[in-house]
Amino acid sequence: MKRYYCLLLSVLLFSSCAKDSDSVYEPLPNLQERLMAGGETTVFLTSSNAFSTPAANLSGGKLDFHLDGDFQFETVFVTAPAPVNGGVGPIFNNSSCVSCHPKDGRSAFPTDINSLSGFFLRTSMPGVGNYNAPISVPGFGDQIQNQAIFGFEPEAKFKVDYTPIVETLADGTQVTLQKPNYSLIDTYIPFPQSAQLSPRLASPVFGLGLLEAIPEYYILNNEDINDADGDGISGKANYVYDNVSGEVRLGRFGWKANTASVMEQCAGAYVGDMGVTNPIFPFETGYGQTNGDDGLNDDAEISQALLDEITFYCQTLGVPAPRDLDDDSVIRGSALFEQMECAKCHIPKMISGSFSVAEVANQTFYPYSDMLLHDMGDGLADNRSDFLADGKEWRTKPLWGIGLTKVVNGHTDFLHDGRAKNVTEAILWHGGEAEASKNKFKNLSASEREDLLKFINSL
Amino acid sequence: MKKSLLIIALATIIPFGFNSCSDNDPPQETQENNNELYEQVLTDLSLKVITETYNQLYTNSLALEQAANAMTVGDEAALENAKNKWQDTRAPWEESEGFLYGPVDTEGIDPAIDSWPVDVNAINNVLNSGNPITQSLLESNNEARGFHTLEYFFWGLDGDKTAADLTAREIEYIKAAASDLRSKTEQLYFGWLPSQGNFAANFINAGESGSVYTSKINALSEIAEGIEIIADEVANGKIEEPLNGNNGGPRPEAEESRFSNNSKLDFANNIRSIEHIYLGDFNGVQGSGLTNIVSIQNAALDTEIKMSITEAIVAIEAIPGTFTQAIFDNRAEVEFAQSKVLALLNKLQSQLLPLISNLN
Numbered sequence: 011m012k013r014y015y016c017l018l019l020s021v022l023l024f025s026s027c028a029k030d031s032d033s034v035y036e037p038l039p040n041l042q043e044r045l046m047a048g049g050e051t052t053v054f055l056t057s058s059n060a061f062s063t064p065a066a067n068l069s070g071g072k073l074d075f076h077l078d079g080d081f082q083f084e085t086v087f088v089t090a091p092a093p094v095n096g097g098v099g100p101i102f103n104n105s106s107c108v109s110c111h112p113k114d115g116r117s118a119f120p121t122d123i124n125s126l127s128g129f130f131l132r133t134s135m136p137g138v139g140n141y142n143a144p145i146s147v148p149g150f151g152d153q154i155q156n157q158a159i160f161g162f163e164p165e166a167k168f169k170v171d172y173t174p175i176v177e178t179l180a181d182g183t184q185v186t187l188q189k190p191n192y193s194l195i196d197t198y199i200p201f202p203q204s205a206q207l208s209p210r211l212a213s214p215v216f217g218l219g220l221l222e223a224i225p226e227y228y229i230l231n232n233e234d235i236n237d238a239d240g241d242g243i244s245g246k247a248n249y250v251y252d253n254v255s256g257e258v259r260l261g262r263f264g265w266k267a268n269t270a271s272v273m274e275q276c277a278g279a280y281v282g283d284m285g286v287t288n289p290i291f292p293f294e295t296g297y298g299q300t301n302g303d304d305g306l307n308d309d310a311e312i313s314q315a316l317l318d319e320i321t322f323y324c325q326t327l328g329v330p331a332p333r334d335l336d337d338d339s340v341i342r343g344s345a346l347f348e349q350m351e352c353a354k355c356h357i358p359k360m361i362s363g364s365f366s367v368a369e370v371a372n373q374t375f376y377p378y379s380d381m382l383l384h385d386m387g388d389g390l391a392d393n394r395s396d397f398l399a400d401g402k403e404w405r406t407k408p409l410w411g412i413g414l415t416k417v418v419n420g421h422t423d424f425l426h427d428g429r430a431k432n433v434t435e436a437i438l439w440h441g442g443e444a445e446a447s448k449n450k451f452k453n454l455s456a457s458e459r460e461d462l463l464k465f466i467n468s469l
Numbered sequence: 470m471k472k473s474l475l476i477i478a479l480a481t482i483i484p485f486g487f488n489s490c491s492d493n494d495p496p497q498e499t500q501e502n503n504n505e506l507y508e509q510v511l512t513d514l515s516l517k518v519i520t521e522t523y524n525q526l527y528t529n530s531l532a533l534e535q536a537a538n539a540m541t542v543g544d545e546a547a548l549e550n551a552k553n554k555w556q557d558t559r560a561p562w563e564e565s566e567g568f569l570y571g572p573v574d575t576e577g578i579d580p581a582i583d584s585w586p587v588d589v590n591a592i593n594n595v596l597n598s599g600n601p602i603t604q605s606l607l608e609s610n611n612e613a614r615g616f617h618t619l620e621y622f623f624w625g626l627d628g629d630k631t632a633a634d635l636t637a638r639e640i641e642y643i644k645a646a647a648s649d650l651r652s653k654t655e656q657l658y659f660g661w662l663p664s665q666g667n668f669a670a671n672f673i674n675a676g677e678s679g680s681v682y683t684s685k686i687n688a689l690s691e692i693a694e695g696i697e698i699i700a701d702e703v704a705n706g707k708i709e710e711p712l713n714g715n716n717g718g719p720r721p722e723a724e725e726s727r728f729s730n731n732s733k734l735d736f737a738n739n740i741r742s743i744e745h746i747y748l749g750d751f752n753g754v755q756g757s758g759l760t761n762i763v764s765i766q767n768a769a770l771d772t773e774i775k776m777s778i779t780e781a782i783v784a785i786e787a788i789p790g791t792f793t794q795a796i797f798d799n800r801a802e803v804e805f806a807q808s809k810v811l812a813l814l815n816k817l818q819s820q821l822l823p824l825i826s827n828l829n
Contacts, residue, residue, distance in 0.1 A: 092586065
């Protein structure tokens with residue numbers, strides 16, 4: 011495919027203009043060095059396109075390859091057989107990558123939980139299988155598909171109701187959190203009573219190559235499984251079976267770090283979310299189920315070449331730069347972020363090592379995540395294990411780009427199922443190892459809270 | 470359908486705004502004048518161009534719904550009328566693709582209206598079933614609703630559909646799909662309308678609390694990026710894929726509006742979308758557009774962009790016959806039109822975007 015584009019001079023001409031402030035005596039973190047949030051991949055947009063732009067250091071054939079992946083990311087699949095894009099379903103959650111990751115960003119929690127959206131439920135039986143993997147639910151697998159092509163029955167419909175939880179801050183401000191309780195209705199066969207459910211909402215897809223390229227030792231350095239340093243924060247790596255290499259590897263992606271590579275994440279999304287078989291997962295997601303066989307001998311429905319494009323695309327989207335780094339309130343907020351020990355898990359700085367994609371290799375960048383699992387308490391618990399992640403553990407979510415969620419996606423539904431409706435609620439949902447930090451947040455003055463939120467929203 | 474996105478120019482430039490050194494700030498009086506101008510442009514574009522384009526889309530979709538409801542098996546005049554009303558509705562939609570931000574994206578309206586390709590198997594399965602064909606049935610499958618589903622029914626796969634070919638079930642489907650399209654365009658128009666969802670306020674009040682845009686410059690950048698993105702898509706997606714998508718040869722199945730032979734008009738209307746935003750004019754109402762800012766900053770660029778817009782529209786409309794034929798028989802003319810869109814894209818990408826993001 012011929013692509014025509016015009017590159018401006020990519021000379022990065024900027025000078026730090028950090029002010030000499032008389033009012034601040036204690037040394038504050040130098041935020042200017044965090045401007046290049048994605049290292050050389052960093053992009054400088056503040057619009058709805060902030061997550062959708064190729065890494066700044068992509069060019070030539072690599073940029074063309076990325077744009078081919080962009081095209082695939084927006085490709086809508088239809089009922090097979092078809093002259094173009096056949097293969098959706100028979101059971102599925104949505105019909106294209108972009109429909110769950112709008113503008114390469116975050117899905118909103120759906121108004122109608124059974125409409126086409128970026129939300130679904132994972133499921134498994136109690137206990138663990140080979141490699142500590144979740145045990146599939148007979149007739150349902152490990153993900154509930156609530157859509158089906160015409161003539162087929164979805165596995166189930168979702169149902170949610172809420173229990174309000176009132177949090178009171180030290181200054182008397184009350185925040186009402188809504189705790190969702192999920193269940194299945196209209197299941198196509200009886201759903202085992204002991205089966206577990208865990209909700210998921212689609213995440214942004216920029217910066218994934220950088221996270222994949224962090225050297226393993228660098229992540230493991232921060233592991234403290236038995237909390238030897240006694241700070242109440244452990245940090246545990248997940249080790250997962252990787253369907254691409256056939257080996258047990260460090261888990262990096264997904265809300266429980268249950269996937270080792272971007273390619274497996276993409277291949278899993280094609281088959282699990284869209285019902286599109288591929289070289290990594292050549293069987294339909296409902297294989298062997300009465301509602302799962304399309305009767306066609308067309309697998310894999312996409313090629314390895316396409317999977318390579320989509321993987322490269324997700325590895326090489328640019329990371330948006332933070333804003334307002336010289337704003338006094340942002341600087342104060344960043345200091346609070348450290349003092350409150352948010353940064354112990356949301357570690358600002360990471361590095362990448364050598365990697366097959368040169369553009370993301372050997373970078374210094376600022377995802378605000380340690381890539382490790384932490385006990386987040388009963389409030390967030392899904393009580394469903396996923397490899398080494400137990401029912402209370404979640405991987406630290408990178409915070410980069412969080413302040414742009416509203417302009418890109420029109421909402422601020424955060425956490426693994428969008429239950430937090432803004433950053434304040436997301437913080438208040440923290441528990442377990444983050445309980446102490448959460449309580450420090452509750453004790454902040456209104457102006458301190460504003461500083462902290464301003465800092466987080468500058469990312 | 471949305472395709473590739475390419476904002477390389479912006480990606481590699483750090484706007485001054487990221488680094489607000491006070492030395493770069495203009496005198497206060499100039500700043501106030503600038504802010505007034507920006508607010509005027511943002512207000513006019515969001516109300517007089519964007520909201521009004523959606524108003525026209527909604528109004529015309531009401532007429533399309535009426536035309537669909539009047540259809541019966543064998544009534545050729547009613548089918549002809551419905552085709553005309555489809556094209557009337559298609560025009561403001563294509564004229565809106567220079568601003569695919571806001572409710573059209575965040576409320577999932579674009580895929581509900583304009584998904585492509587059409588899921589022919591799904592449509593046939595619905596037709597062959599005993600189910601009543603209702604709006605709510607269509608909502609579960611974006612690829613069997615919207616413009617291209619109606620286009621498929623009105624024109625057929627080969628463009629030769631007659632009213633005598635239509636079945637009662639197909640007409641039932643057409644009516645449901647036309648009502649569904651009307652309700653989505655209503656949702657879109659209401660999403661921007663100040664008395665309803667009022668997304669326009671994000672632009673009018675950019676930089677104030679409550680707006681998703683933290684500055685007027687950021688809001689103007691959104692608008693400028695929107696027209697750059699559609700120029701990119703027309704040149705590198707909508708024209709390029711059918712023209713060269715088969716290893717440098719034609720790939721007719723990649724043409725979006727090929728059943729109705731509406732593609733040339735689609736492309737020209739996409740460029741008109743750019744024109745409306747650039748000039749601030751829509752449907753005979755003249756307002757302020759990006760030109761009011763650019764002409765002060767760089768008069769030569771302003772002239773060049775206006776000329777490039779006109780040349781791109783002229784070249785697209787000069788492609789002989791249908792686009793489907795032209796990608797085989799008149800490749801030079803198609804390539805020429807593509808080159809004119811690329812020339813416009815180049816101006817927007819390498820000059821307009823940096824100019825806007827570096828405004829004071």
